Amino acid sequence: MSESLAGKAAALDAADELAGARKLFALDETVYLDGNSLGALPAHVPARVADVVTRQWGELRIRSWDESGWWTAPERIGDRIAPLVGAGPGQVVVGDSTSVNVFKAVVGAIRLCERTGDPSRTDILVDATTFPTDGYIAESAARMTGKRLVPVAPADLPAALGPNTAVALVNHVDFRTGRLHDLPSLTAAIHEAGALAVWDLCHSAGALPVGLDAHGVDLAVGCTYKYLNGGPGSPAYLYVAERHQAAFDSPLPGWNSHTDPFAMTSAYEAAPGAVRGRVGTPDILSMLALEAALDVWDGVSIDSVRAKSLALTDFFLECVELYVPQGRVTSLTPLEHASRGSQIALRCEQAPAVMEKLIARGVVGDLRRPDVLRFGFTPLYVGFADAERAASVLAEVLAEVLAGIPAA
Amino acid sequence: MSESLAGKAAALDAADELAGARKLFALDETVYLDGNSLGALPAHVPARVADVVTRQWGELRIRSWDESGWWTAPERIGDRIAPLVGAGPGQVVVGDSTSVNVFKAVVGAIRLCERTGDPSRTDILVDATTFPTDGYIAESAARMTGKRLVPVAPADLPAALGPNTAVALVNHVDFRTGRLHDLPSLTAAIHEAGALAVWDLCHSAGALPVGLDAHGVDLAVGCTYKYLNGGPGSPAYLYVAERHQAAFDSPLPGWNSHTDPFAMTSAYEAAPGAVRGRVGTPDILSMLALEAALDVWDGVSIDSVRAKSLALTDFFLECVELYVPQGRVTSLTPLEHASRGSQIALRCEQAPAVMEKLIARGVVGDLRRPDVLRFGFTPLYVGFADAERAASVLAEVLAEVLAGIPAA
Numbered sequence: 033m034s035e036s037l038a039g040k041a042a043a044l045d046a047a048d049e050l051a052g053a054r055k056l057f058a059l060d061e062t063v064y065l066d067g068n069s070l071g072a073l074p075a076h077v078p079a080r081v082a083d084v085v086t087r088q089w090g091e092l093r094i095r096s097w098d099e100s101g102w103w104t105a106p107e108r109i110g111d112r113i114a115p116l117v118g119a120g121p122g123q124v125v126v127g128d129s130t131s132v133n134v135f136k137a138v139v140g141a142i143r144l145c146e147r148t149g150d151p152s153r154t155d156i157l158v159d160a161t162t163f164p165t166d167g168y169i170a171e172s173a174a175r176m177t178g179k180r181l182v183p184v185a186p187a188d189l190p191a192a193l194g195p196n197t198a199v200a201l202v203n204h205v206d207f208r209t210g211r212l213h214d215l216p217s218l219t220a221a222i223h224e225a226g227a228l229a230v231w232d233l234c235h236s237a238g239a240l241p242v243g244l245d246a247h248g249v250d251l252a253v254g255c256t257y258k259y260l261n262g263g264p265g266s267p268a269y270l271y272v273a274e275r276h277q278a279a280f281d282s283p284l285p286g287w288n289s290h291t292d293p294f295a296m297t298s299a300y301e302a303a304p305g306a307v308r309g310r311v312g313t314p315d316i317l318s319m320l321a322l323e324a325a326l327d328v329w330d331g332v333s334i335d336s337v338r339a340k341s342l343a344l345t346d347f348f349l350e351c352v353e354l355y356v357p358q359g360r361v362t363s364l365t366p367l368e369h370a371s372r373g374s375q376i377a378l379r380c381e382q383a384p385a386v387m388e389k390l391i392a393r394g395v396v397g398d399l400r401r402p403d404v405l406r407f408g409f410t411p412l413y414v415g416f417a418d419a420e421r422a423a424s425v426l427a428e429v430l431a432e433v434l435a436g437i438p439a440a
Numbered sequence: 441m442s443e444s445l446a447g448k449a450a451a452l453d454a455a456d457e458l459a460g461a462r463k464l465f466a467l468d469e470t471v472y473l474d475g476n477s478l479g480a481l482p483a484h485v486p487a488r489v490a491d492v493v494t495r496q497w498g499e500l501r502i503r504s505w506d507e508s509g510w511w512t513a514p515e516r517i518g519d520r521i522a523p524l525v526g527a528g529p530g531q532v533v534v535g536d537s538t539s540v541n542v543f544k545a546v547v548g549a550i551r552l553c554e555r556t557g558d559p560s561r562t563d564i565l566v567d568a569t570t571f572p573t574d575g576y577i578a579e580s581a582a583r584m585t586g587k588r589l590v591p592v593a594p595a596d597l598p599a600a601l602g603p604n605t606a607v608a609l610v611n612h613v614d615f616r617t618g619r620l621h622d623l624p625s626l627t628a629a630i631h632e633a634g635a636l637a638v639w640d641l642c643h644s645a646g647a648l649p650v651g652l653d654a655h656g657v658d659l660a661v662g663c664t665y666k667y668l669n670g671g672p673g674s675p676a677y678l679y680v681a682e683r684h685q686a687a688f689d690s691p692l693p694g695w696n697s698h699t700d701p702f703a704m705t706s707a708y709e710a711a712p713g714a715v716r717g718r719v720g721t722p723d724i725l726s727m728l729a730l731e732a733a734l735d736v737w738d739g740v741s742i743d744s745v746r747a748k749s750l751a752l753t754d755f756f757l758e759c760v761e762l763y764v765p766q767g768r769v770t771s772l773t774p775l776e777h778a779s780r781g782s783q784i785a786l787r788c789e790q791a792p793a794v795m796e797k798l799i800a801r802g803v804v805g806d807l808r809r810p811d812v813l814r815f816g817f818t819p820l821y822v823g824f825a826d827a828e829r830a831a832s833v834l835a836e837v838l839a840e841v842l843a844g845i846p847a848a
Contacts, residue, residue, distance in 0.1 A: 058498040066502045073498035078490060081725070085489050089672055090466040090481035094474045094804065102672060129720025131694030132540060160706065165695035165720060168708040172693055176584045183706065208704075257721070264497055264510055264724035283580055286539030287573035294809060296616075298568065298591065300576040312537025312573060313665070316672035317489070318723040396502065401702060 037351050037420050044347065044416035050340050053412040056328045057261075063418040063425075065397045068235060068375045068408025071261030071325075080324035084317060105319050106267075106288075107306050112326045113269055116334060117233060117254070118243035123271050125306040126256070126322070127314050130234060130268040131165045132284070133253040134201070136309060137270060138173040139283040141199040141228040141251050147279050150226060153198035155182050157189060157227075163207045166232055170201050176283075186213045193225035200227055204242065205235035205373030208400050210365040212236070212373045216247045223248065234258060238329075239374035239411070240338040244271055251276070259374065259410055262322035270309040277305055286311035328412060340411035341374040344419055348376055348407065351423030359439035360430050364404065375408040378426075382433050389429040395422045445759050445828050452755065452824035458748050461820040464736045465669075471803045471826045471833075476643060476783045476816025479669030479733075488732035492725060513727050514675075514696075515714050520734045521677055524742060525641060525662070526651035531679055533714040534664070534730070535722050538642060538676040539573045540692070541661040542609070544717060545678060546581040547691040549607040549636040549659050555687050558634060561606035563590050565597060565635075571615045574640055578609050584691075594621045601633035608635055612650065613643035613781030616808050618773040620644070620781045624655045631656065642666060646737075647782035647819070648746040652679055659684070667782065667818055670730030678717040685713055694719035736820060748819035749782040752827055756784055756815065759831030767847030768838050772812065783816040786834075790841050797837040803830045 045051055058073040088100040097103045110124035117124070128136075138156065145153055158170045160183035167183065174181040179199075184192040186202060193200065200222045205212050215231060222229040228250040233242055238259025244252055252271040256262035272280050282302070287293050288310035291303040302308050349363065364377040380386060383403040390397060390405075397407040407422060453459055466481040496508040505511045518532035525532070536544075546564065553561055566578045568591035575591065582589040592600040594610060601608065608630045613620050623639060630637040636658040641650055646667025652660055660679040664670035680688050690710070695701050696718035699711040710716050757771065772785040788794060788811065795807040805815040815830060 058494070060499070064501065070497075070502045070505075072501060073493065078493045078498070081493050082486060082490060085481065085486045085671070085729070086466070089478075090486070091468070093472065093480060094478045094806065095799075096672065097478075128536065128540065129694065129723075131696075131720030132536065132692060135692060162706075163695070164698070164704050164706060164708075167706050168693045168695065168698070171708065172691055176691060255721070263493070264504065265721045265727070266725075267723060268720070283584060284540060284543060285576045285580055286537065287571070287576065288539075290572070290576070296572050296808065298570075298572060298575050300572075300579065312539030312676070313663070313673045315537075315675060315723045315726040317674075317726045317729055319673070321493070321725055391503075398502065400704065 037354060041347070041416040041420040044343065048340060048415065049336060050332070050411055051415060053328065053332065054415065057413045059413060061394065063395045063422050065395065065407040065409065065414065065422055067410035067414070068258050068406065069398055070264060071258055071410065072413055074261055074325045074328050076327065077263070077321055077324045081317065081321050084320045102316050105316065105323065106310050106314050109319060109323045109326070110269055110306055112323065113256070113260070116329060117237050117252070117271065118241060119245050119271055120274070122305050123274055124269050125309040126269045126319060127267050127310055130253055130255045131169050133268045133270045134166050134169040134232065135173055136282050136284055137230045137251040137253050138170050138199060138201055139177060140272065140280050141230050142173065142177045142179060143281040144276055144279055145198040145228055153196050153227070155180050155196045155198060157182050157184050157192055157197055157200040159202050160185050161206055161208070162203050162232070163234065166201060166203065186218070189218060190221045193221055193227060195226070197225050197227040199230060201230045201232065203232045203235070207235055208364070208377060208404060210373045210375040210377050212240070212371050214370070215242065215249070219247050219249055235373055239341055241334050249273065256322050261325045261328065263318060263325065266318050266322040267315060272306065272309060277308060280308055282308060284311045288312055288314070332412070337411045341409055342369050342372065344409040344411065344414060344416065345372060345374065345376050347416055348409070348419040348423055351420050352378070352426065355423050355427035356430060357439055360434060374410070375406055378405045379403050380405060380430065381437060385433050386429055389433060390425060393425050393429065395425045445762060449755070449824040449828040452751065456748060456823065457744060458740070458819055459823060461736065461740065462823065465821045467821060469802065471830050473803065473805045473815040473817065473822065473830055475818030475822070476666050476814065477806055478672060479666055479818065480821055482669055482733045482736050484735065485671070485729055485732045489725065489729050492728045510724050513724065513731065514718050514722050517727060517731045517734070518677055518714055520731065521664070521668070524737060525645050525660070525679065526649060527653055527679055530713050531682055532677050533717040534677045534727060535675050535718055538661055538663045539577050541676045541678045542574050542577040542640065543581055544690050544692055545638045545659040545661050546578050546607060546609055547585060548680065548688050549638050550581065550585045550587060551689040552684055552687055553606040553636055561604050561635070563588050563604045563606060565590050565592050565600055565605055565608040567610050568593050569614055569616070570611050570640070571642065574609060574611065594626070597626060598629045601629055601635060603634070605633050605635040607638060609638045609640065611640045611643070615643055616772070616785060616812060618781045618783040618785050620648070620779050623650065623657070627655050627657055643781055647749055649742050657681065664730050669733045669736065671726060671733065674726050674730040675723060680714065680717055685716060688716055690716060692719045696720055696722070740820070745819045749817055750777050750780065752817040752819065752822060752824065753780060753782065753784050755824055756817065756827040756831055759828050760786070760834065763831050763835035764838060765847055768842060782818070783814055786813045787811050788813060788838065789845060793841050794837055797841060798833060801833050801837065803833045
């Protein structure tokens with residue numbers, strides 16, 4: 033350990049205006065750098081979940097659909113997420129997995145293009161480096177709507193846009209490299225080409241400002257179990273910009289999206305607003321755990337979260353630079369702030385063994401096969417001393433695992 | 441209250457081999473006849489959910505995907521449900537809402553028909569009296585596959601089947617009337633016509649034998665929050681018969697259904713077996729609450745559940761017949777056992793006011809607009825004294841609400 037970097041970490045932690053948020057989470061001495069995969073448990077959530085199970089379900093039973101607000105949870109919790117992604121109220125609805133929401137969003141965007149734009153457009157452009165489910169689901173959407181799927185690297189997206197582009201599906205932050213894509217300028221380019229922009233916010237929401245409304249995004253999806261700490265597999269969300277809602281035509285028109293669901297009529301009539309994105313009965317336990325988890329955001333500005341995120345990843349890279357011998361790791365994450373999300377991805381030899389030893393020593397990141405170590409920095413509960421310790425333990429582990437292997 | 445019926449109830453309860461199961465549930469003095477909408481809380485579930493939240497999520501965090509068996513939960517819990525619906529292992533997978541599973545099943549069946557049957561068949565027959573979401577989703581499936589949706593009353597289904605029929609989607613028990621449809625003979629008729637049978641088991645699974653394998657059903661879906669007591673909005677399940685799995689082609693090919701999800705490759709390759717029906721990351725809290733809830737079935741035979749269900753609904757009808765003046769209510773539920781599910785649906789005047797007063801007096805059923813009172817009988821926790829009390833309170837309430845209104 034370097035005295036100077038440890039001292040710098042202590043000074044940074046002392047000056048951190050978000051340092052107080054860590055006590056809101058159930059954390060131990062582990063350095064938890066996997067909040068970009070599963071966010072840590074907010075400490076008050078167990079009691080809230082217990083109330084949902086024991087009193088709302090166990091005692092009120094069916095009455096809770098009204099009396100405990102279960103029925104309206106998807107849109108109510110959507111409105112809690114909305115300010116974190118720069119959306120006004122009434123445009124975000126929670127429910128289903130991210131994959132299912134990608135299907136709604138991409139098919140919905142294609143139909144919007146057909147109805148309100150140019151029905152002759154044939155292409156769905158999809159981020160070729162995307163988290164795979166987006167590509168698989170976009171391919172299914174293309175197949176079921178008679179469109180053509182065109183995978184393209186985000187850097188090449190502007191050049192690939194053209195008069196045949198109906199929809200572009202882009203990740204805000206790449207799950208593997210942590211690269212942040214330029215949402216404002218790519219959205220503008222997509223619109224310039226006459227197409228619709230669908231953004232996947234899984235790796236950005238809760239870590240940095242998104243600005244859906246400000247940048248005129250058409251549709252977006254995201255998960256809630258990473259930087260939003262909603263719990264394992266907590267429901268995802270769908271954003272449909274208000275201007276598109278009246279024409280939004282969901283491929284999954286379940287009874288929860290009917291304008292009068294309890295009429296239980298055989299003719300489907302879509303509800304107005306964000307509710308149109310609902311499908312079936314919401315999974316209340318997971319959903320209300322998420323609602324409780326969102327309390328940690330009360331009074332937190334996403335701009336201060338972003339500032340701390342960049343300071344943390346800068347500092348981690350500084351520590352890695354000092355502690356790890358040259359050539360042992362290569363960062364896949366861009367150095368420039370404008371292109372960096374809230375994780376650092378390091379490529380190294382023997383990555384599986386390295387991550388295994390890191391975890392055994394209390395530094396929890398994860399592995400993306402074959403050779404990428406991911407370290408996620410959640411500003412609400414990760415501090416600068418954590419970053420220093422992670423780099424220090426990484427250097428130790430690399431020295432052991434790679435002993436005798438020449439550096440690249 | 442009639443001494444004789446109260447006495448008969450006591451004798452029936454004393455002889456009830458399932459009477460001991462009631463103590464497995466968190467129940468009070470309420471007569472809870474809405475388990476066909478939301479099953480009661482099994483008493484041991486809160487402690488299990490607390491462990492999932494506090495230890496598995498809070499302490500093990502990301503490690504729980506392996507160490508707590510989160511990743512394999514959808515197929516493991518599917519195998520817990522399988523014997524309740526007469527399915528061998530490896531054919532049922534849990535996840536998503538019923539609506540989403542209807543979409544997978546209907547599109548999947550259409551594609552099976554195209555690939556392994558007759559691709560020129562044009563029609564999807566759907567139960568015209570179905571729970572509406574099935575119809576809405578089947579309509580979307582038809583639209584997205586270029587097929588034609590043909591709504592038909594289940595009684596008319598055999599006559600409507602023909603050389604153009606690709607798929608028939610039928611409810612096992614009608615949500616409104618409680619009518620049980622003849623799964624063996626309808627499945628045989630559908631097969632006779634060269635089509636595939638998709639069954640919705642929401643209102644039958646856990647209340648009566650289904651026999652999916654024995655009767656050669658092709659695909660099926662069902663929810664888990666009614667007679668399976670999984671909790672509000674607990675995840676639904678999808679059954680794909682083993683003989684169809686290799687050709688099953690999901691319209692929602694999320695990364696969880698990939699044969700090697702953590703390879704995270706851009707090319708989709710479907711997993712073998714029931715896993716192919718998965719989509720995105722499973723909602724672990726809701727799913728593991730369901731897994732715990734299924735413990736109440738240990739050692740319970742579904743045949744004894746069915747026998748008690750019929751005895752309960754017979755006895756309730758007997759009590760209603762004696763207590764309620766002629767013409768005040770009409771049962772929509774068939775008298776013959778072979779056509780009866782596990783609920784009684786009574787039509788009456790002023791039904792909303794009647795149900796409101798029933799609930800206020802501790803008899804909880806529900807209303808299906810405009811004029812149907814539903815009373816669900818869950819054999820694991822409803823007894824004969826409950827049935828007698830429900831009929832007795834119903835008679836009191838009807839006398840008050842309908843005072844001065846001539847009987848029909």
